[in-house]
Amino acid sequence: MRFINPKIDFAFKKIFGSSDSKDILINFLNAILYEAQPVIEDLEIIDSQPGNPTFGVQDTHLDVKATINGGRIALVEIQLINVPFFGNRVLYNAAKSYSLQLTGEERYERLKTVTSLKIADFEMFDNQPEFLSRFVFKEKEQQFDCPDTEIELVFVELPKFSKGLEQLETATDKWIYFLKNTSTLETVPEALSAVPELQKALIIANEENFTQEELNELENQELWIQDQQIAIDVAKEQVTKTAQLSLILRQLVRRLGTIQPETENSIRQLSVEELDELGDAVLNFNHPSDLTAWLQANAI
Structure with missing residues:
Protein backbone atom coordinates (compact mmCIF):
# COMPACT_ATOMS: atom_id res chain seq x y z
CA MET A 1 0.00 0.00 0.00
CA ARG A 2 1.32 3.43 -0.94
CA PHE A 3 0.11 6.87 0.11
CA ILE A 4 0.46 10.28 -1.49
CA ASN A 5 2.14 13.17 0.29
CA PRO A 6 -0.67 15.14 2.01
CA LYS A 7 1.57 18.21 2.23
CA ILE A 8 1.41 18.76 -1.53
CA ASP A 9 -1.18 21.41 -2.41
CA PHE A 10 -3.25 19.19 -4.73
CA ALA A 11 -3.40 16.34 -2.19
CA PHE A 12 -4.04 18.65 0.78
CA LYS A 13 -7.09 20.15 -0.91
CA LYS A 14 -8.40 16.73 -1.93
CA ILE A 15 -8.15 15.43 1.66
CA PHE A 16 -9.31 18.50 3.58
CA GLY A 17 -11.09 20.74 1.10
CA SER A 18 -13.38 18.56 -0.99
CA SER A 19 -17.15 18.45 -0.65
CA ASP A 20 -16.92 15.05 1.06
CA SER A 21 -14.29 16.17 3.57
CA LYS A 22 -16.35 18.27 5.98
CA ASP A 23 -16.07 15.74 8.81
CA ILE A 24 -12.30 15.42 8.25
CA LEU A 25 -11.78 19.17 8.35
CA ILE A 26 -13.95 19.58 11.47
CA ASN A 27 -12.02 16.90 13.35
CA PHE A 28 -8.68 18.29 12.15
CA LEU A 29 -9.47 21.89 13.15
CA ASN A 30 -10.90 20.87 16.53
CA ALA A 31 -7.72 18.85 17.19
CA ILE A 32 -5.31 21.62 16.23
CA LEU A 33 -7.20 24.69 17.46
CA TYR A 34 -9.26 23.43 20.40
CA GLU A 35 -7.39 20.43 21.88
CA ALA A 36 -9.92 18.02 20.34
CA GLN A 37 -12.88 19.66 22.08
CA PRO A 38 -16.01 19.73 19.85
CA VAL A 39 -16.01 23.51 19.53
CA ILE A 40 -16.60 23.34 15.78
CA GLU A 41 -19.89 21.53 15.19
CA ASP A 42 -20.40 22.50 11.59
CA LEU A 43 -18.63 24.37 8.81
CA GLU A 44 -18.93 25.23 5.17
CA ILE A 45 -15.93 24.71 2.91
CA ILE A 46 -15.53 27.67 0.57
CA ASP A 47 -13.78 27.58 -2.80
CA SER A 48 -10.57 29.36 -1.90
CA GLN A 49 -9.01 29.63 -5.33
CA PRO A 50 -7.85 33.25 -5.71
CA GLY A 51 -9.30 35.56 -8.32
CA ASN A 52 -6.79 38.09 -9.58
CA PRO A 53 -3.37 37.50 -7.98
CA THR A 54 -1.97 40.33 -5.88
CA PHE A 55 0.54 42.40 -7.85
CA GLY A 56 4.04 41.16 -7.07
CA VAL A 57 2.75 38.30 -4.89
CA GLN A 58 1.98 35.38 -7.17
CA ASP A 59 1.65 32.84 -4.35
CA THR A 60 -1.01 34.63 -2.30
CA HIS A 61 -3.26 31.61 -2.08
CA LEU A 62 -5.23 29.61 0.45
CA ASP A 63 -5.44 25.86 0.48
CA VAL A 64 -8.74 25.63 2.36
CA LYS A 65 -11.18 28.30 3.56
CA ALA A 66 -14.24 27.58 5.68
CA THR A 67 -16.88 29.33 7.75
CA ILE A 68 -17.24 27.76 11.20
CA ASN A 69 -20.58 27.33 12.99
CA GLY A 70 -22.13 29.73 10.50
CA GLY A 71 -19.93 32.73 11.23
CA ARG A 72 -16.25 32.57 12.12
CA ILE A 73 -13.75 32.13 9.30
CA ALA A 74 -10.94 29.59 9.23
CA LEU A 75 -8.09 29.85 6.74
CA VAL A 76 -5.90 26.77 6.43
CA GLU A 77 -2.71 26.80 4.38
CA ILE A 78 0.29 24.50 4.15
CA GLN A 79 3.63 26.03 3.17
CA LEU A 80 6.54 23.81 2.18
CA ILE A 81 9.10 26.46 1.20
CA ASN A 82 10.33 29.23 3.47
CA VAL A 83 9.81 32.05 1.02
CA PRO A 84 10.66 35.69 1.83
CA PHE A 85 7.96 37.64 3.68
CA PHE A 86 5.89 34.54 4.42
CA GLY A 87 4.82 36.08 7.74
CA ASN A 88 3.66 39.23 5.96
CA ARG A 89 1.56 37.14 3.58
CA VAL A 90 -0.05 35.29 6.48
CA LEU A 91 -1.11 38.52 8.16
CA TYR A 92 -2.21 40.07 4.85
CA ASN A 93 -4.51 37.16 3.98
CA ALA A 94 -6.01 37.09 7.48
CA ALA A 95 -6.61 40.85 7.50
CA LYS A 96 -8.04 40.74 3.98
CA SER A 97 -10.49 37.97 4.88
CA TYR A 98 -11.49 39.92 7.99
CA SER A 99 -12.11 43.20 6.14
CA LEU A 100 -13.96 41.64 3.20
CA GLN A 101 -16.73 40.40 5.49
CA LEU A 102 -18.40 43.82 5.27
CA THR A 103 -19.93 45.26 2.14
CA GLY A 104 -21.72 48.54 1.56
CA GLU A 105 -23.20 50.03 4.74
CA GLU A 106 -22.88 46.97 6.97
CA ARG A 107 -21.92 47.70 10.58
CA TYR A 108 -18.71 46.59 12.30
CA GLU A 109 -20.54 44.38 14.79
CA ARG A 110 -21.20 41.96 11.93
CA LEU A 111 -17.48 41.15 11.74
CA LYS A 112 -16.57 37.61 12.80
CA THR A 113 -13.30 36.19 14.11
CA VAL A 114 -10.74 35.02 11.54
CA THR A 115 -8.41 32.20 12.53
CA SER A 116 -5.49 31.64 10.18
CA LEU A 117 -3.85 28.22 10.57
CA LYS A 118 -0.51 27.90 8.79
CA ILE A 119 1.29 24.57 8.60
CA ALA A 120 4.96 25.13 7.79
CA ASP A 121 7.35 22.42 6.64
CA PHE A 122 10.24 24.48 8.04
CA GLU A 123 11.14 26.15 11.33
CA MET A 124 9.87 29.70 11.75
CA PHE A 125 10.59 30.72 15.34
CA ASP A 126 14.05 30.40 16.84
CA ASN A 127 14.34 29.48 20.52
CA GLN A 128 10.78 28.12 20.48
CA PRO A 129 10.84 24.31 20.89
CA GLU A 130 7.06 23.74 20.68
CA PHE A 131 5.66 22.89 17.27
CA LEU A 132 2.38 24.78 17.86
CA SER A 133 2.28 28.57 18.38
CA ARG A 134 -0.71 30.92 18.69
CA PHE A 135 -0.68 34.70 18.30
CA VAL A 136 -3.32 37.27 19.26
CA PHE A 137 -3.21 41.00 19.96
CA LYS A 138 -1.88 41.70 23.48
CA GLU A 139 -0.99 44.75 25.55
CA LYS A 140 2.75 45.20 25.12
CA GLU A 141 3.82 45.61 28.76
CA GLN A 142 1.17 43.71 30.76
CA GLN A 143 0.52 41.02 28.12
CA PHE A 144 -3.27 40.91 28.54
CA ASP A 145 -5.45 40.19 25.52
CA CYS A 146 -6.95 42.98 23.49
CA PRO A 147 -10.74 42.85 24.14
CA ASP A 148 -11.48 43.05 20.41
CA THR A 149 -9.03 40.43 19.18
CA GLU A 150 -10.74 39.23 16.02
CA ILE A 151 -7.70 37.87 14.18
CA GLU A 152 -5.77 34.87 15.47
CA LEU A 153 -2.67 33.40 13.83
CA VAL A 154 -1.81 29.77 14.53
CA PHE A 155 1.40 28.15 13.27
CA VAL A 156 2.39 24.49 13.16
CA GLU A 157 6.10 23.88 12.48
CA LEU A 158 6.34 20.29 11.23
CA PRO A 159 10.13 19.86 11.69
CA LYS A 160 9.71 20.42 15.44
CA PHE A 161 7.34 17.48 15.75
CA SER A 162 9.41 14.34 16.38
CA LYS A 163 7.02 11.83 17.96
CA GLY A 164 6.87 8.28 16.62
CA LEU A 165 3.72 6.19 16.29
CA GLU A 166 4.10 4.68 19.75
CA GLN A 167 4.35 8.15 21.30
CA LEU A 168 1.14 9.59 19.82
CA GLU A 169 -1.20 10.57 22.65
CA THR A 170 -3.55 13.34 21.56
CA ALA A 171 -5.65 13.92 18.47
CA THR A 172 -3.32 16.82 17.70
CA ASP A 173 -0.32 14.47 17.72
CA LYS A 174 -2.07 12.06 15.37
CA TRP A 175 -3.04 14.70 12.81
CA ILE A 176 0.44 16.24 12.77
CA TYR A 177 1.94 12.77 12.38
CA PHE A 178 -0.46 12.15 9.47
CA LEU A 179 0.66 15.33 7.70
CA LYS A 180 4.35 14.71 8.26
CA ASN A 181 4.68 10.96 7.70
CA THR A 182 1.82 9.58 5.60
CA SER A 183 3.87 9.43 2.39
CA THR A 184 6.35 7.07 4.12
CA LEU A 185 3.73 4.62 5.44
CA GLU A 186 3.20 1.16 3.96
CA THR A 187 0.16 0.18 6.04
CA VAL A 188 -2.56 1.98 7.98
CA PRO A 189 -1.28 2.34 11.58
CA GLU A 190 -3.72 1.28 14.29
CA ALA A 191 -2.98 4.48 16.23
CA LEU A 192 -4.40 6.52 13.33
CA SER A 193 -7.19 4.23 12.14
CA ALA A 194 -8.77 4.39 15.62
CA VAL A 195 -9.94 7.92 14.71
CA PRO A 196 -12.69 7.58 12.05
CA GLU A 197 -11.84 10.88 10.36
CA LEU A 198 -8.16 9.97 10.18
CA GLN A 199 -9.07 6.57 8.79
CA LYS A 200 -11.12 8.32 6.10
CA ALA A 201 -8.24 10.70 5.35
CA LEU A 202 -5.88 7.75 4.92
CA ILE A 203 -8.33 6.08 2.54
CA ILE A 204 -8.40 9.25 0.44
CA ALA A 205 -4.60 9.43 0.57
CA ASN A 206 -4.21 5.89 -0.82
CA GLU A 207 -2.60 6.11 -4.26
CA GLU A 208 -5.19 3.63 -5.58
CA ASN A 209 -7.83 6.34 -5.26
CA PHE A 210 -6.01 8.66 -7.67
CA THR A 211 -6.05 8.55 -11.43
CA GLN A 212 -2.76 8.39 -13.29
CA GLU A 213 -3.31 11.98 -14.38
CA GLU A 214 -3.73 13.05 -10.74
CA LEU A 215 -0.61 11.13 -9.70
CA ASN A 216 1.33 12.86 -12.47
CA GLU A 217 0.09 16.22 -11.21
CA LEU A 218 1.20 15.34 -7.68
CA GLU A 219 4.62 14.30 -8.94
CA ASN A 220 5.00 17.52 -10.96
CA GLN A 221 4.09 19.64 -7.95
CA GLU A 222 6.54 17.76 -5.75
CA LEU A 223 9.35 18.13 -8.30
CA TRP A 224 8.62 21.84 -8.63
CA ILE A 225 8.83 22.25 -4.85
CA GLN A 226 12.14 20.39 -4.77
CA ASP A 227 13.53 22.61 -7.52
Missing part, protein backbone atom coordinates in the same frame (compact mmCIF):
# COMPACT_ATOMS: atom_id res chain seq x y z
CA GLN A 228 12.46 25.75 -5.68
CA GLN A 229 14.00 24.54 -2.43
CA ILE A 230 17.30 23.73 -4.18
CA ALA A 231 17.35 27.20 -5.72
CA ILE A 232 16.75 28.80 -2.31
CA ASP A 233 19.45 26.66 -0.68
CA VAL A 234 21.96 27.58 -3.39
CA ALA A 235 21.14 31.28 -2.99
CA LYS A 236 21.53 31.09 0.78
CA GLU A 237 24.86 29.30 0.45
CA GLN A 238 26.09 31.94 -1.99
CA VAL A 239 25.14 34.74 0.41
CA THR A 240 26.89 32.92 3.26
CA LYS A 241 30.00 32.34 1.16
CA THR A 242 30.15 35.97 0.05
CA ALA A 243 29.98 37.17 3.66
CA GLN A 244 32.60 34.64 4.79
CA LEU A 245 34.91 35.51 1.93
CA SER A 246 34.71 39.24 2.63
CA LEU A 247 35.50 38.73 6.32
CA ILE A 248 38.42 36.34 5.75
CA LEU A 249 40.03 38.55 3.11
CA ARG A 250 39.90 41.51 5.50
CA GLN A 251 41.45 39.38 8.26
CA LEU A 252 44.24 38.21 5.95
CA VAL A 253 45.07 41.73 4.80
CA ARG A 254 45.27 42.94 8.41
CA ARG A 255 47.49 40.04 9.42
CA LEU A 256 49.68 39.54 6.35
CA GLY A 257 49.38 42.74 4.33
CA THR A 258 48.55 42.79 0.63
CA ILE A 259 47.27 39.49 -0.80
CA GLN A 260 48.54 38.62 -4.27
CA PRO A 261 45.78 38.40 -6.95
CA GLU A 262 46.52 34.74 -7.72
CA THR A 263 46.32 33.87 -4.02
CA GLU A 264 43.06 35.77 -3.63
CA ASN A 265 41.66 33.95 -6.65
CA SER A 266 42.55 30.61 -5.02
CA ILE A 267 40.74 31.68 -1.85
CA ARG A 268 37.65 32.64 -3.84
CA GLN A 269 37.49 29.09 -5.22
CA LEU A 270 37.18 27.57 -1.77
CA SER A 271 33.91 25.99 -0.61
CA VAL A 272 31.95 27.25 2.38
CA GLU A 273 33.42 24.45 4.54
CA GLU A 274 36.97 25.26 3.41
CA LEU A 275 36.43 28.94 4.15
CA ASP A 276 35.34 27.97 7.67
CA GLU A 277 38.59 26.07 8.15
CA LEU A 278 40.64 28.93 6.73
CA GLY A 279 38.92 31.35 9.09
CA ASP A 280 40.06 29.22 12.04
CA ALA A 281 43.62 29.00 10.68
CA VAL A 282 44.10 32.72 9.96
CA LEU A 283 45.06 33.54 13.56
CA ASN A 284 48.08 31.25 13.26
CA PHE A 285 49.47 32.89 10.12
CA ASN A 286 52.52 35.15 10.52
CA HIS A 287 53.79 35.30 6.92
CA PRO A 288 52.23 35.07 3.45
CA SER A 289 54.01 31.74 3.04
CA ASP A 290 51.84 30.34 5.84
CA LEU A 291 48.75 31.11 3.79
CA THR A 292 50.31 29.58 0.67
CA ALA A 293 51.23 26.43 2.57
CA TRP A 294 47.72 26.15 4.03
CA LEU A 295 46.13 26.47 0.58
CA GLN A 296 48.42 23.78 -0.83
CA ALA A 297 47.71 21.43 2.07
CA ASN A 298 43.98 21.97 2.61
CA ALA A 299 42.30 23.20 -0.58
CA ILE A 300 40.29 20.41 -2.19
Whole structure:
Protein backbone atom coordinates (compact mmCIF):
# COMPACT_ATOMS: atom_id res chain seq x y z
CA MET A 1 0.00 0.00 0.00
CA ARG A 2 1.32 3.43 -0.94
CA PHE A 3 0.11 6.87 0.11
CA ILE A 4 0.46 10.28 -1.49
CA ASN A 5 2.14 13.17 0.29
CA PRO A 6 -0.67 15.14 2.01
CA LYS A 7 1.57 18.21 2.23
CA ILE A 8 1.41 18.76 -1.53
CA ASP A 9 -1.18 21.41 -2.41
CA PHE A 10 -3.25 19.19 -4.73
CA ALA A 11 -3.40 16.34 -2.19
CA PHE A 12 -4.04 18.65 0.78
CA LYS A 13 -7.09 20.15 -0.91
CA LYS A 14 -8.40 16.73 -1.93
CA ILE A 15 -8.15 15.43 1.66
CA PHE A 16 -9.31 18.50 3.58
CA GLY A 17 -11.09 20.74 1.10
CA SER A 18 -13.38 18.56 -0.99
CA SER A 19 -17.15 18.45 -0.65
CA ASP A 20 -16.92 15.05 1.06
CA SER A 21 -14.29 16.17 3.57
CA LYS A 22 -16.35 18.27 5.98
CA ASP A 23 -16.07 15.74 8.81
CA ILE A 24 -12.30 15.42 8.25
CA LEU A 25 -11.78 19.17 8.35
CA ILE A 26 -13.95 19.58 11.47
CA ASN A 27 -12.02 16.90 13.35
CA PHE A 28 -8.68 18.29 12.15
CA LEU A 29 -9.47 21.89 13.15
CA ASN A 30 -10.90 20.87 16.53
CA ALA A 31 -7.72 18.85 17.19
CA ILE A 32 -5.31 21.62 16.23
CA LEU A 33 -7.20 24.69 17.46
CA TYR A 34 -9.26 23.43 20.40
CA GLU A 35 -7.39 20.43 21.88
CA ALA A 36 -9.92 18.02 20.34
CA GLN A 37 -12.88 19.66 22.08
CA PRO A 38 -16.01 19.73 19.85
CA VAL A 39 -16.01 23.51 19.53
CA ILE A 40 -16.60 23.34 15.78
CA GLU A 41 -19.89 21.53 15.19
CA ASP A 42 -20.40 22.50 11.59
CA LEU A 43 -18.63 24.37 8.81
CA GLU A 44 -18.93 25.23 5.17
CA ILE A 45 -15.93 24.71 2.91
CA ILE A 46 -15.53 27.67 0.57
CA ASP A 47 -13.78 27.58 -2.80
CA SER A 48 -10.57 29.36 -1.90
CA GLN A 49 -9.01 29.63 -5.33
CA PRO A 50 -7.85 33.25 -5.71
CA GLY A 51 -9.30 35.56 -8.32
CA ASN A 52 -6.79 38.09 -9.58
CA PRO A 53 -3.37 37.50 -7.98
CA THR A 54 -1.97 40.33 -5.88
CA PHE A 55 0.54 42.40 -7.85
CA GLY A 56 4.04 41.16 -7.07
CA VAL A 57 2.75 38.30 -4.89
CA GLN A 58 1.98 35.38 -7.17
CA ASP A 59 1.65 32.84 -4.35
CA THR A 60 -1.01 34.63 -2.30
CA HIS A 61 -3.26 31.61 -2.08
CA LEU A 62 -5.23 29.61 0.45
CA ASP A 63 -5.44 25.86 0.48
CA VAL A 64 -8.74 25.63 2.36
CA LYS A 65 -11.18 28.30 3.56
CA ALA A 66 -14.24 27.58 5.68
CA THR A 67 -16.88 29.33 7.75
CA ILE A 68 -17.24 27.76 11.20
CA ASN A 69 -20.58 27.33 12.99
CA GLY A 70 -22.13 29.73 10.50
CA GLY A 71 -19.93 32.73 11.23
CA ARG A 72 -16.25 32.57 12.12
CA ILE A 73 -13.75 32.13 9.30
CA ALA A 74 -10.94 29.59 9.23
CA LEU A 75 -8.09 29.85 6.74
CA VAL A 76 -5.90 26.77 6.43
CA GLU A 77 -2.71 26.80 4.38
CA ILE A 78 0.29 24.50 4.15
CA GLN A 79 3.63 26.03 3.17
CA LEU A 80 6.54 23.81 2.18
CA ILE A 81 9.10 26.46 1.20
CA ASN A 82 10.33 29.23 3.47
CA VAL A 83 9.81 32.05 1.02
CA PRO A 84 10.66 35.69 1.83
CA PHE A 85 7.96 37.64 3.68
CA PHE A 86 5.89 34.54 4.42
CA GLY A 87 4.82 36.08 7.74
CA ASN A 88 3.66 39.23 5.96
CA ARG A 89 1.56 37.14 3.58
CA VAL A 90 -0.05 35.29 6.48
CA LEU A 91 -1.11 38.52 8.16
CA TYR A 92 -2.21 40.07 4.85
CA ASN A 93 -4.51 37.16 3.98
CA ALA A 94 -6.01 37.09 7.48
CA ALA A 95 -6.61 40.85 7.50
CA LYS A 96 -8.04 40.74 3.98
CA SER A 97 -10.49 37.97 4.88
CA TYR A 98 -11.49 39.92 7.99
CA SER A 99 -12.11 43.20 6.14
CA LEU A 100 -13.96 41.64 3.20
CA GLN A 101 -16.73 40.40 5.49
CA LEU A 102 -18.40 43.82 5.27
CA THR A 103 -19.93 45.26 2.14
CA GLY A 104 -21.72 48.54 1.56
CA GLU A 105 -23.20 50.03 4.74
CA GLU A 106 -22.88 46.97 6.97
CA ARG A 107 -21.92 47.70 10.58
CA TYR A 108 -18.71 46.59 12.30
CA GLU A 109 -20.54 44.38 14.79
CA ARG A 110 -21.20 41.96 11.93
CA LEU A 111 -17.48 41.15 11.74
CA LYS A 112 -16.57 37.61 12.80
CA THR A 113 -13.30 36.19 14.11
CA VAL A 114 -10.74 35.02 11.54
CA THR A 115 -8.41 32.20 12.53
CA SER A 116 -5.49 31.64 10.18
CA LEU A 117 -3.85 28.22 10.57
CA LYS A 118 -0.51 27.90 8.79
CA ILE A 119 1.29 24.57 8.60
CA ALA A 120 4.96 25.13 7.79
CA ASP A 121 7.35 22.42 6.64
CA PHE A 122 10.24 24.48 8.04
CA GLU A 123 11.14 26.15 11.33
CA MET A 124 9.87 29.70 11.75
CA PHE A 125 10.59 30.72 15.34
CA ASP A 126 14.05 30.40 16.84
CA ASN A 127 14.34 29.48 20.52
CA GLN A 128 10.78 28.12 20.48
CA PRO A 129 10.84 24.31 20.89
CA GLU A 130 7.06 23.74 20.68
CA PHE A 131 5.66 22.89 17.27
CA LEU A 132 2.38 24.78 17.86
CA SER A 133 2.28 28.57 18.38
CA ARG A 134 -0.71 30.92 18.69
CA PHE A 135 -0.68 34.70 18.30
CA VAL A 136 -3.32 37.27 19.26
CA PHE A 137 -3.21 41.00 19.96
CA LYS A 138 -1.88 41.70 23.48
CA GLU A 139 -0.99 44.75 25.55
CA LYS A 140 2.75 45.20 25.12
CA GLU A 141 3.82 45.61 28.76
CA GLN A 142 1.17 43.71 30.76
CA GLN A 143 0.52 41.02 28.12
CA PHE A 144 -3.27 40.91 28.54
CA ASP A 145 -5.45 40.19 25.52
CA CYS A 146 -6.95 42.98 23.49
CA PRO A 147 -10.74 42.85 24.14
CA ASP A 148 -11.48 43.05 20.41
CA THR A 149 -9.03 40.43 19.18
CA GLU A 150 -10.74 39.23 16.02
CA ILE A 151 -7.70 37.87 14.18
CA GLU A 152 -5.77 34.87 15.47
CA LEU A 153 -2.67 33.40 13.83
CA VAL A 154 -1.81 29.77 14.53
CA PHE A 155 1.40 28.15 13.27
CA VAL A 156 2.39 24.49 13.16
CA GLU A 157 6.10 23.88 12.48
CA LEU A 158 6.34 20.29 11.23
CA PRO A 159 10.13 19.86 11.69
CA LYS A 160 9.71 20.42 15.44
CA PHE A 161 7.34 17.48 15.75
CA SER A 162 9.41 14.34 16.38
CA LYS A 163 7.02 11.83 17.96
CA GLY A 164 6.87 8.28 16.62
CA LEU A 165 3.72 6.19 16.29
CA GLU A 166 4.10 4.68 19.75
CA GLN A 167 4.35 8.15 21.30
CA LEU A 168 1.14 9.59 19.82
CA GLU A 169 -1.20 10.57 22.65
CA THR A 170 -3.55 13.34 21.56
CA ALA A 171 -5.65 13.92 18.47
CA THR A 172 -3.32 16.82 17.70
CA ASP A 173 -0.32 14.47 17.72
CA LYS A 174 -2.07 12.06 15.37
CA TRP A 175 -3.04 14.70 12.81
CA ILE A 176 0.44 16.24 12.77
CA TYR A 177 1.94 12.77 12.38
CA PHE A 178 -0.46 12.15 9.47
CA LEU A 179 0.66 15.33 7.70
CA LYS A 180 4.35 14.71 8.26
CA ASN A 181 4.68 10.96 7.70
CA THR A 182 1.82 9.58 5.60
CA SER A 183 3.87 9.43 2.39
CA THR A 184 6.35 7.07 4.12
CA LEU A 185 3.73 4.62 5.44
CA GLU A 186 3.20 1.16 3.96
CA THR A 187 0.16 0.18 6.04
CA VAL A 188 -2.56 1.98 7.98
CA PRO A 189 -1.28 2.34 11.58
CA GLU A 190 -3.72 1.28 14.29
CA ALA A 191 -2.98 4.48 16.23
CA LEU A 192 -4.40 6.52 13.33
CA SER A 193 -7.19 4.23 12.14
CA ALA A 194 -8.77 4.39 15.62
CA VAL A 195 -9.94 7.92 14.71
CA PRO A 196 -12.69 7.58 12.05
CA GLU A 197 -11.84 10.88 10.36
CA LEU A 198 -8.16 9.97 10.18
CA GLN A 199 -9.07 6.57 8.79
CA LYS A 200 -11.12 8.32 6.10
CA ALA A 201 -8.24 10.70 5.35
CA LEU A 202 -5.88 7.75 4.92
CA ILE A 203 -8.33 6.08 2.54
CA ILE A 204 -8.40 9.25 0.44
CA ALA A 205 -4.60 9.43 0.57
CA ASN A 206 -4.21 5.89 -0.82
CA GLU A 207 -2.60 6.11 -4.26
CA GLU A 208 -5.19 3.63 -5.58
CA ASN A 209 -7.83 6.34 -5.26
CA PHE A 210 -6.01 8.66 -7.67
CA THR A 211 -6.05 8.55 -11.43
CA GLN A 212 -2.76 8.39 -13.29
CA GLU A 213 -3.31 11.98 -14.38
CA GLU A 214 -3.73 13.05 -10.74
CA LEU A 215 -0.61 11.13 -9.70
CA ASN A 216 1.33 12.86 -12.47
CA GLU A 217 0.09 16.22 -11.21
CA LEU A 218 1.20 15.34 -7.68
CA GLU A 219 4.62 14.30 -8.94
CA ASN A 220 5.00 17.52 -10.96
CA GLN A 221 4.09 19.64 -7.95
CA GLU A 222 6.54 17.76 -5.75
CA LEU A 223 9.35 18.13 -8.30
CA TRP A 224 8.62 21.84 -8.63
CA ILE A 225 8.83 22.25 -4.85
CA GLN A 226 12.14 20.39 -4.77
CA ASP A 227 13.53 22.61 -7.52
CA GLN A 228 12.46 25.75 -5.68
CA GLN A 229 14.00 24.54 -2.43
CA ILE A 230 17.30 23.73 -4.18
CA ALA A 231 17.35 27.20 -5.72
CA ILE A 232 16.75 28.80 -2.31
CA ASP A 233 19.45 26.66 -0.68
CA VAL A 234 21.96 27.58 -3.39
CA ALA A 235 21.14 31.28 -2.99
CA LYS A 236 21.53 31.09 0.78
CA GLU A 237 24.86 29.30 0.45
CA GLN A 238 26.09 31.94 -1.99
CA VAL A 239 25.14 34.74 0.41
CA THR A 240 26.89 32.92 3.26
CA LYS A 241 30.00 32.34 1.16
CA THR A 242 30.15 35.97 0.05
CA ALA A 243 29.98 37.17 3.66
CA GLN A 244 32.60 34.64 4.79
CA LEU A 245 34.91 35.51 1.93
CA SER A 246 34.71 39.24 2.63
CA LEU A 247 35.50 38.73 6.32
CA ILE A 248 38.42 36.34 5.75
CA LEU A 249 40.03 38.55 3.11
CA ARG A 250 39.90 41.51 5.50
CA GLN A 251 41.45 39.38 8.26
CA LEU A 252 44.24 38.21 5.95
CA VAL A 253 45.07 41.73 4.80
CA ARG A 254 45.27 42.94 8.41
CA ARG A 255 47.49 40.04 9.42
CA LEU A 256 49.68 39.54 6.35
CA GLY A 257 49.38 42.74 4.33
CA THR A 258 48.55 42.79 0.63
CA ILE A 259 47.27 39.49 -0.80
CA GLN A 260 48.54 38.62 -4.27
CA PRO A 261 45.78 38.40 -6.95
CA GLU A 262 46.52 34.74 -7.72
CA THR A 263 46.32 33.87 -4.02
CA GLU A 264 43.06 35.77 -3.63
CA ASN A 265 41.66 33.95 -6.65
CA SER A 266 42.55 30.61 -5.02
CA ILE A 267 40.74 31.68 -1.85
CA ARG A 268 37.65 32.64 -3.84
CA GLN A 269 37.49 29.09 -5.22
CA LEU A 270 37.18 27.57 -1.77
CA SER A 271 33.91 25.99 -0.61
CA VAL A 272 31.95 27.25 2.38
CA GLU A 273 33.42 24.45 4.54
CA GLU A 274 36.97 25.26 3.41
CA LEU A 275 36.43 28.94 4.15
CA ASP A 276 35.34 27.97 7.67
CA GLU A 277 38.59 26.07 8.15
CA LEU A 278 40.64 28.93 6.73
CA GLY A 279 38.92 31.35 9.09
CA ASP A 280 40.06 29.22 12.04
CA ALA A 281 43.62 29.00 10.68
CA VAL A 282 44.10 32.72 9.96
CA LEU A 283 45.06 33.54 13.56
CA ASN A 284 48.08 31.25 13.26
CA PHE A 285 49.47 32.89 10.12
CA ASN A 286 52.52 35.15 10.52
CA HIS A 287 53.79 35.30 6.92
CA PRO A 288 52.23 35.07 3.45
CA SER A 289 54.01 31.74 3.04
CA ASP A 290 51.84 30.34 5.84
CA LEU A 291 48.75 31.11 3.79
CA THR A 292 50.31 29.58 0.67
CA ALA A 293 51.23 26.43 2.57
CA TRP A 294 47.72 26.15 4.03
CA LEU A 295 46.13 26.47 0.58
CA GLN A 296 48.42 23.78 -0.83
CA ALA A 297 47.71 21.43 2.07
CA ASN A 298 43.98 21.97 2.61
CA ALA A 299 42.30 23.20 -0.58
CA ILE A 300 40.29 20.41 -2.19
